[in-house]
Amino acid sequence: MILNNNRNSSKILQIDDYLKVGKIAAEVRENTRKKNWIGSTLEEICEWVESQIIQRGAKCAFPVNTSLNEVAAHYTAEPNDQKTVSDTDLIKIDLGAQINGYIADTAVTVCYDPQFDNLVQTAEDALKNAISMIKIGVKASDIGRMIEKTVKQMGFIPIANLSGHSLGQYTIHAGKSIPNIWSIGSFSLSGTEAYACEPFVTTGKGMGFVQEGKIKNIFALASRKKTKNDEADRLQEYIWSQFNMLPFALRWLVKDWEEKKPEICLRY
Ligand SMILES: [Co+2]
Numbered sequence: 001m002i003l004n005n006n007r008n009s010s011k012i013l014q015i016d017d018y019l020k021v022g023k024i025a026a027e028v029r030e031n032t033r034k035k036n037w038i039g040s041t042l043e044e045i046c047e048w049v050e051s052q053i054i055q056r057g058a059k060c061a062f063p064v065n066t067s068l069n070e071v072a073a074h075y076t077a078e079p080n081d082q083k084t085v086s087d088t089d090l091i092k093i094d095l096g097a098q099i100n101g102y103i104a105d106t107a108v109t110v111c112y113d114p115q116f117d118n119l120v121q122t123a124e125d126a127l128k129n130a131i132s133m134i135k136i137g138v139k140a141s142d143i144g145r146m147i148e149k150t151v152k153q154m155g156f157i158p159i160a161n162l163s164g165h166s167l168g169q170y171t172i173h174a175g176k177s178i179p180n181i182w183s184i185g186s187f188s189l190s191g192t193e194a195y196a197c198e199p200f201v202t203t204g205k206g207m208g209f210v211q212e213g214k215i216k217n218i219f220a221l222a223s224r225k226k227t228k229n230d231e232a233d234r235l236q237e238y239i240w241s242q243f244n245m246l247p248f249a250l251r252w253l254v255k256d257w258e259e260k261k262p263e264i265c266l267r268y
Contacts, residue, residue: 012265014102020099021104024099025053025104026268028095028097029093029107031052035108037085038086040084040085042077043079043082045085050063056097059097059098060076060096060097062218062248063217063247065092066092066093066260067091067092068122069255071089072215073210077249078236090109090266091110092109099131102169121182122151122201123151126150127199129146129150130143130197133146134197134233136190136191137188140179141185142186142187143164143197144183148180151201158199158201159180159200160209162198164176164195165198167193167194174193180199191268213244215230217250217251218247219248219266221239221240221245228268232265234259239253242256250262252264
């Protein structure tokens with residue numbers, strides 16, 4: 001996030017929340033990086049990381065994503081997901097924490113197979129180089145150019161249709177993209193907005209684009225309206241009270257929603 005020097009504005013509270021939640025997310029990410037996950041199920045990873053966020057006094061801004069190998073992003077464990085990490089897997093663990101709706105969004109790639117060390121290191125370098133240029137007035141397209149250059153120099157390709165993004169209160173994707181390649185039609189970073197910068201790197205064999213997968217297990221309210229089904233309405237109120245408009249996992253509802261099966265209500 002970019003801090004404005006003008007601290008006597010009403011933004012002070014939100015800056016404090018951003019700093020607090022950013023510190024929490026970074027700590028949890030580093031602890032996640034250090035742990036040996038070989039033999040753990042995706043569900044165990046999600047629950048451990050989510051509990052680390054909660055223990056530090058923040059809430060989850062979205063379900064922890066545990067995306068294995070060719071899955072680039074946006075997969076959270078299903079209820080009782082028994083997929084297990086092996087020593088040849090490469091796993092992206094993406095976590096979000098929020099305080100009063102102000103979000104820190106960060107990720108780490110974990111891999112125990114040395115043949116992918118360069119790939120993982122390249123993603124780290126791309127992020128470091130991108131962060132080093134971030135200040136008020138910098139064009140998002142120039143950050144994309146830096147990410148693309150760093151990645152291609154190492155013989156890999158950036159994923160063009162995944163990107164970083166602006167963050168709003170209770171809003172993960174607040175409308176602006178920080179691209180992973182140079183692109184036209186860009187905006188300049190402002191001093192009153194938070195951004196997530198998210199380089200994704202793939203091997204030279206890939207196309208550099210992701211496709212939609214089949215499994216859908218992350219949901220969010222798009223609007224609040226009556227469904228003509230009492231239980232579904234109660235679930236909707238529960239979702240609103242717990243997560244606002246932020247994403248949630250079926251896994252969370254299965255654990256905490258005591259009425260009828262939440263997967264049935266969700267269809268409404
Ligand atoms: Co993000």
